[in-house]
Amino acid sequence: MGEIKISPDYNWFRSTVPLKKLQYPIYWDHLEFCDGFRKLLDDLHLDRVHLFGASLGGFLAQKFAEYTHKSPRVQSLVLCNSFSDTSIFNQSWTASSFWLMPAFMLKKIVLGNFASGPMDRVMANGIDFMVDRLESLSQSELASRLTLNCQNSYVEPHKIRDIAVTIMDVFDQSALSTDAKEEMYKLYPNARRAHLKTGGNFPYLCRSAEVNIYVQIHLRQFHGTRYAAIDPAMVNAEELEVQKGNLTSNQDDQEQS
Template sequence: MAFAGRKCEAVKLLLNDGMDEIKVSPDYNWFRSTVPLKRIIVDDDDSKVWSLYDAGPKSVRCPIIFLPPVSGTAEVFFQQVLALTGWGYRVISLQYPVYWDLMEFCDGFRKLLDHLHLDKVHLFGASLGGFLAQKFAEYTHKSPRVHSLILCNSFSDTTIFNQTWTANSFWLMPAFLLKKIVLGNFAKGPVDPKMADAIDFMVDRLESLNQSELASRLTLNCQNSYVEPHKIKDVAVTIIDVFDQSALSLEAKEEMYKLYPNARRAHLKTGGNFPYLCRSAEVNLYIQIHMRQFHGTRYAAINPAMVSAEELEMSSNQDSEDYQ
């Protein structure tokens, strides 16, 4: 059980002096000191607590909601929260409670949106978060709640992990074994300092999750399920992928492209499993480009008064010629 209380030694070898650079960064400290963490219960079971950061103009009724991967908490998107709210967007980064079934998750998420008085939203999902975002869009397709999707290093079919046969036994496994399973998908070999810092930060976030949180997430990640694209064909989609090593196989990425032939594709040369941490400027740019198509509509996630300033900053930062 000692594993749960220390960094994985194999991962620490990748880091500069084993320091938690992100945890002591001015941006992270500013985020933690200025954006309050809210806890909300929407189910009859009061042990199911949604934790979230809700930042930006509350007048915006169609915000961007961020869903973390198996190893992540609501904090992992702090750089998106800071940058996007600075440009006038309303952003919600959340952490889901323990759910063992995809439909149970979708029902809980729908209740959360009802509680927040949000009719429709834009979802950014990383890995498992992206899969859950797709399943929620599918779940609500008859009365749509998802206006658009940004899928980062995500997948559409859980069988790619070859774990469907063990999905129902994760709840029995001790926390240290579950963490070992998750760490097995982290980058191996030399990485640049920013990626090393991102891995270190995610290991720290992983260690903050208890056994039931981890077991339930792995169960959702691996129980036999796939996305039915015909149910969400009217949802605007952007797919963010990296060209270097990540937990996703090339085949899984190609399947996503086939599933969403009209999706915009945003490629990062490097970034590993956590580009929103180590390549945040590029990811934030792609989010802005995705959201630009909704400016001037009731589904805009930005304060209308900020649009012109944001457009100017976008054009001066980088042209979107490589954004297909």
Template sequence: MACISELSQSQEYLSFRSSIPLRKIVVDSDGTKGWKVYDSGPKTVRCPLICLPPVSGTADIFFKQIMGLAAKGYRVIAAEPPVYWNVKEWCEGFRKLLDYMELDRVHLYGASLGGFLAQKFAEVNSHCPRVQSMVLCNTFTDTSVFSYNDSAAVFWILPSLVLKKMVMGNFAAQKADPEIVDAIDFMVERLESLTQPELASRLTMNCVSCYVQPQKISHLPITIIDVFDEYALSNVVREETYKCYPNAKLAHLKSGGNFPYLSRSPEVNLHLQIHLRQFNNTEYDAAERYGKV
């Protein structure tokens, strides 16, 4: 049995779990696919920030964004998908989730696979926009950068242990930075909690050949959050993302590893607020403001 991580015993995490209920929202007709959702902040906000996790993440990995931003009046939603085996299915399911929650427009914050899926959702719905803006964190625009492209078709039959090893190969922490170590421990716990179909389906979407068509979405307000220390993606992948979005604002963190939303949450939260500031006092404001008409 793995040790319990420092973060999951922290006062902030315990406060989050006791104050924000986990909702399961079933959106498909046969009643089997339930999104797990934490919805915090004022429900009067009609264009919230939605956080989308990486392969190994559950919705609660964004607890520091939820607690930090909700305290400032923002509505922040963390959404964890059920099992979807391809990007088209995921986009359809996410659209149904937004419909169910009566959200016509949203700001998306996606980490790694979550960032890729955010871009694909914006692209698929570019004819009838649902995405008002995006913040992309340690993410990519083309799945061909992953070495498992050829074997993705058999992920569904591989044992959990094998899939978890594939993911944890990217978690290495050479640095002794305690915040990064704590973030990795917390993410390992989350990874351990995923079922075989959950992990296999996410890895399949992450690795089956697919790419973003940036020309359909590059007009959106986009901020790219990147770390300068080691993380799972190469510099080539990072540069490719910059090229796809030449007008994006770049937010660089000196360090933070794979999971800066946990290890460098004050900086990430600040960049999220700076990004969302351009929508203050408009119909796409992600926060409730006193004195706003």
């Protein structure tokens, strides 16, 4: 259903781990979500943050950056299997009725986007985990997330063009269409690209090591600034360069094949 994580300016928020997972409450429109997220950052005394968003979480991260563009709160974005326009789901006309549907119908809609068929054990475990998480959500929580996912809205890129962006996606099957991926590339022509050979809808679960490396590479551009998100002592620069080289080599092999 989409994850959004924050990585605070390390120098201002040393008492936390670099990435903090958020389970946001029930919101029925994007403006309400953005206002609630801003209040959370205010309560945490965070001036600016780096956001990692997957699927709906990536869309909401973009909308929050857009919402705060006059007084920026987002330093950078990592967008994983994300999108910029909810019209790609062709369900804008049903978005206003999700709150009326019973939970089993809502779960069926979500499960319809989960991969099926042969897959490796780690990917299967990731899907099982998400199915368990889905079962733990109430009808209102499910309905609100589907409403945010399908409610007619799009990102205005001119409002967030100065934000550093990394677009992360997979080469295997996912709920994100090729057209949606291409639209993201067009929207952020200067964004860094992070491709994973496999990972499906949940690469941050089943390909977490690769995803973490990409996030570290993304954040390295802020080392030595007040927006550094990782304690330099926690990063082995030499190892990171080796891993970066391995990922680049893997991508070249994938493109050639």
